[in-house]
Amino acid sequence: MSRHIEWLAALLGAALLVLLAWSAPWLRFVLTVALAKGIAVLGLLLLLRAGQVSFGHALFVAFAAYAVAFAAPSVPEALLLLPLAALGSALVGLVVGLFVVRYREIFFGMLNLAISMVFYSLLEKFYSITKGTDGIRLPPVTIAGQALTGATYEWTVFGIALVLALAFGALVRVYLASSMGQALMGIKTRETRLEFMGVSGRRVLLAAYVLSALMGGVGGAIIAMTSRHVTPALAYWTASGELVFIGILGGAGSVVGPFLGAVAYELTRVYAAAAVADAWQLILGAVLLAVILFAPGGLWALLRGRRTA
Amino acid sequence: MSALLSARGLRLAFGGVKAADGIDLDVMEHEFLAIIGPNGAGKTTFINMSTGYLRPQAGSITYDGTHQLLGLPPRRIVKLGVGRSFQLPQLFTEHTVLENAALALAAREGIWRPFAPLLRPAIRAEAEELLERFGLLHLADRRADALNEGARKLADIAMAVALRPRLLLMDEPTSGVAAADKMQVVETLVRVLREARVTAVFVEHDMEVVARFADRVAVWGQGRIAALGPPGEILNDPEVQRTVIGVVPNAVA
Numbered sequence: 001m002s003r004h005i006e007w008l009a010a011l012l013g014a015a016l017l018v019l020l021a022w023s024a025p026w027l028r029f030v031l032t033v034a035l036a037k038g039i040a041v042l043g044l045l046l047l048l049r050a051g052q053v054s055f056g057h058a059l060f061v062a063f064a065a066y067a068v069a070f071a072a073p074s075v076p077e078a079l080l081l082l083p084l085a086a087l088g089s090a091l092v093g094l095v096v097g098l099f100v101v102r103y104r105e106i107f108f109g110m111l112n113l114a115i116s117m118v119f120y121s122l123l124e125k126f127y128s129i130t131k132g133t134d135g136i137r138l139p140p141v142t143i144a145g146q147a148l149t150g151a152t153y154e155w156t157v158f159g160i161a162l163v164l165a166l167a168f169g170a171l172v173r174v175y176l177a178s179s180m181g182q183a184l185m186g187i188k189t190r191e192t193r194l195e196f197m198g199v200s201g202r203r204v205l206l207a208a209y210v211l212s213a214l215m216g217g218v219g220g221a222i223i224a225m226t227s228r229h230v231t232p233a234l235a236y237w238t239a240s241g242e243l244v245f246i247g248i249l250g251g252a253g254s255v256v257g258p259f260l261g262a263v264a265y266e267l268t269r270v271y272a273a274a275a276v277a278d279a280w281q282l283i284l285g286a287v288l289l290a291v292i293l294f295a296p297g298g299l300w301a302l303l304r305g306r307r308t309a
Numbered sequence: 310m311s312a313l314l315s316a317r318g319l320r321l322a323f324g325g326v327k328a329a330d331g332i333d334l335d336v337m338e339h340e341f342l343a344i345i346g347p348n349g350a351g352k353t354t355f356i357n358m359s360t361g362y363l364r365p366q367a368g369s370i371t372y373d374g375t376h377q378l379l380g381l382p383p384r385r386i387v388k389l390g391v392g393r394s395f396q397l398p399q400l401f402t403e404h405t406v407l408e409n410a411a412l413a414l415a416a417r418e419g420i421w422r423p424f425a426p427l428l429r430p431a432i433r434a435e436a437e438e439l440l441e442r443f444g445l446l447h448l449a450d451r452r453a454d455a456l457n458e459g460a461r462k463l464a465d466i467a468m469a470v471a472l473r474p475r476l477l478l479m480d481e482p483t484s485g486v487a488a489a490d491k492m493q494v495v496e497t498l499v500r501v502l503r504e505a506r507v508t509a510v511f512v513e514h515d516m517e518v519v520a521r522f523a524d525r526v527a528v529w530g531q532g533r534i535a536a537l538g539p540p541g542e543i544l545n546d547p548e549v550q551r552t553v554i555g556v557v558p559n560a561v562a
Contacts, residue, residue, distance in 0.1 A: 179420035182412055182427045186401045193399040196360070197416035197472065198387040204420070 005304070009256045010169055014162055017263070021158055028154045032226045034259075034266040035161035039168050040219030041246045041258035043212030048252040049176065050205055051188030055109045055240050056116030059096070060089040060216030062235030065224035066123065067217075069136040078143045078160070078225055085224075086217035093213020094206075101205040104191075116240055123232035135231030138224060154226070161222050168215055169255040175211070176255075184208050245284075249291055251298020260299045311374070313338045313476050313508050314391075319358060319368035321351075321532075328354040329365060330532035336476065336510055341502070343519045343540070344512045345553055346529030352512045353396065355529070356478045359510075360393045361386045372476070392474030396481045396512075398465035402454035406445060406464055409453050410436040413471035436471075442501050443467045459490040463497065470505060477502065479511040483518055491515065495522055516544060516554055528553060 017035070021028040040061050047054055064085035071081055100111045123130045130136070140147065143156050175181045183204045186194050191201040224230050233239065242265075250261020268287060272280035295302040312335035319332035328351040336342055344352045357363040359370055361383040370378040376389055401409050411432050412420070428436075440446045443463045448456060453464065462482055469477055482498060483491050495518050502509050513519050519526060519540055526543040528536040530552060536543055543549055 174426075175423050177426045177428075178423050179412065179415040179425065179427045180423045182404070182408060183416075183420045185403065186412065189402045189404070190399050192395075193401065193468070194416075195383045196387055196393060196399070197413055197468070198384045199416050199420055200384055207421075207423075 006173070006254055006256055009254075009303070010166060010259075013256065013259060013263075014166060017162065021155075025151065028151075028158050029226060030266050030270050031263065032154070032158045032161050033223060034262040035158075035165045036219040036222035036226070037243065037246060037266070038219075038250075038259035038262035039161075039165055039222070040216045041243050041250065041262060042165075042168055042172055042255060043215030043219075044243050044247045045252050045255070045258055046172065046175075046184065046208040046212045047205075048247060049181075049188065050184045050208060052104065052205070053109045053244060054100075054112040054212075055237065055244060056112030056114070057212070057216050057243050058235050058237070058239035059112070059116035059119050060093060060213040061220035061223065061239065061243075062116075062119065062123070062230075062232070063092050064089040064217035064220030065230045065234050066130070066136070068221050068224040069138055069230045072138050072141055076139060076141045077145070078141045078157075081141060082160070082218065082221045082225070085221040086214050089217025089220065090210050090214035093210045093216075097206045097209035097213070101202045101209055113237055113240065116235055117237060120232050120235040120237075123235055130232070133232055135229055138228040138230070141225065157222065157226050161226075164218055164222070165259060168218070169259070172255045180204065180207060245288060249288060249298055251295075251300035251302075253297050254300045257298050257300035260303070264299060311338055312336060313373060314359065314510075315369075315371045316355075316359070317369050317371075319355070319365045319370070321354060321358065321363065321365045327351075327532040329358065329368075332368070332532070332534060334527060334534060334537075336508060337525075338475075339506060339508055340524040341499075341509045341511070341522055343523035343526045344510065344529055345514070345516070345519060345526060345549075346535070347553060350529035351532040352529045353480055354532075356393060356480050356510070356512065359386075359478055360391060387472060387474075390473075390475040391478070392469035392472055392476070393478045394462075394466040394469045394480065394482060396484060398461040400453035400461060400464055400468070403452065405450050405452055406440065406456070406460075407433070407436055407449040409464060410439050410467060410471060413468040414439065417472055439467055439471055442504070443470075444497050457487070457490075459486040459494050462486055463494060466498065470501065470507070473505070474507060476508045476510070479509065481512050481514065483513065483515055491518070492521075498522075520544060 017031050021031050044054060044057055067085035067088045068081045075081055096115055100108055103111055124132055148156055183194060183199055187201050187205055194201045246261040246265050247258060249265060250257035268284060269280060272283040291298060314336040316332050316334045319329045321329040332355060346352055354363060358365050361381050372378050372389060372391060378386055411427050414432055414435050415427060437446060440449055445460060445463055448460055466482060483494055486494050499522055523540050526540045527534050528543060528549055536546060536549055
């Protein structure tokens with residue numbers, strides 16, 4: 001039953017996004033970024049299921065975005081850049097993960113934050129390599145060998161983001177229903193039992209962590225290709241906080257949640273920034289407060305008409 | 310009969326408290342060994358040392374004649390065939406009873422299958438069969454945190470049995486179980502464990518349970534084994550009665 005509702009919501013949502021992007025062309029960029037962030041937040045959702053919150057996941061988004069920016073001059077093909085950058089993030093996730101999965105809760109969250117801020121500083125300070133806060137501009141890249149421009153390029157990147165969002169949503173759904181995914185949720189409630197079942201809780205968390213880093217990387221690569229400009233702000237702690245914000249806003253109860261949250265977040269930001277330029281964070285803050293107080297299961301639970309904490 | 314578990318000279322002190330002060334014990338294959346003794350005598354510490362949760366400061370624990378358990382993490386010891394259950398049941402509280410059982414069964418072959426659903430038909434059938442043996446099948450779809458204490462204890466032990474241990478160490482399997490349910494819980498346990506031909510060590514405070522369940526009884530006192538023998542002999546020993554059971558001989562009130 002729940003399976004069908006999620007599929008229906010995902011397909012309806014996808015159709016709605018296409019319609020939105022078609023009717024308001026300037027929203028194509030906003031929605032592409034929303035889908036990219038949604039994929040990154042989907043990775044965060046895995047960790048949330050284990051009861052862990054990473055306040056540093058922008059590290060993986062930014063790493064892949066910079067990987068795309070650095071590699072684009074020599075490999076100007078989006079369909080190569082994207083998987084390469086995402087795998088790069090997954091590899092970084094493995095190295096960082098080996099360390100952080102030894103910790104839980106606040107220590108896990110803060111260590112992630114610390115490592116992401118180290119990366120931010122490297123991006124900012126090594127001006128000769130990274131151009132500091134100026135960031136790096138992307139040269140034009142081909143998609144499947146085609147040199148696309150303007151609206152065609154935007155539509156294609158949007159399409160790639162949409163397909164990847166659906167694919168990763170399905171993947172995470174299957175993963176969460178598997179023994180590995182169920183054991184991941186066991187970390188939240190009884191990690192001791194996992195150990196006494198002969199299962200290493202750390203390894204279960206590490207697998208999810210690497211997958212979440214991969215998805216952060218996919219999101220980052222899409223962001224780089226759609227904004228064509230990468231800056232250290234991608235790795236700043238507010239960017240990580242934004243991902244957690246979106247996760248709570250959308251709800252961790254379903255793989256649809258992160259995308260609901262991301263689209264709602266980006267649209268609110270765009271419209272609130274246009275209406276009340278100085279106070280849009282105030283509006284976002286009020287929205288989050290309302291969600292936490294009245295819909296702890298996020299927008300997804302609200303849509304389904306029942307609360308799931 | 311040979312010793313399945315041999316502890317020699319186990320010592321462990323927490324500050325000034327000697328939780329293990331030279332423990333020597335052989336657990337024989339297929340026996341049910343009860344551990345009794347006052348609180349703080351080191352009964353749970355013995356189980357914790359045998360399952361890798363605590364490391365003794367001295368001594369050795371040999372399993373099945375060849376495996377040295379000391380220094381191994383719990384999950385390695387579990388893989389060797391030594392299971393345990395807990396005084397406070399360690400269940401996945403946000404999962405159903407069926408999912409708890411299924412996870413334990415899946416863990417036997419390793420849970421590293423990201424694409425196979427946990428509740429695939431083979432595992433579901435096996436989990437239902439396991440719950441049936443423990444008389445828990447009617448609770449299969451309940452969340453683990455919605456069970457009464459007796460059912461939680463049985464589910465906890467069922468998850469240990471799911472891993473097909475040769476040796477099962479149980480920490481107070483009947484504590485917290487309502488008096489009316491206690492004997493039924495014990496009957497179920499004895500039946501399942503005998504069927505599975507499991508060797509069992511269990512810490513127990515209820516002497517009625519001990520008398521009915523145990524082949525041998527070990528009496529713990531201040532980190533040492535004060536007495537060891539068949540229940541008929543041990544439970545009638547005046548010293549044991551005075552220190553453990555709390556019976557005052559020829560009491561004058």
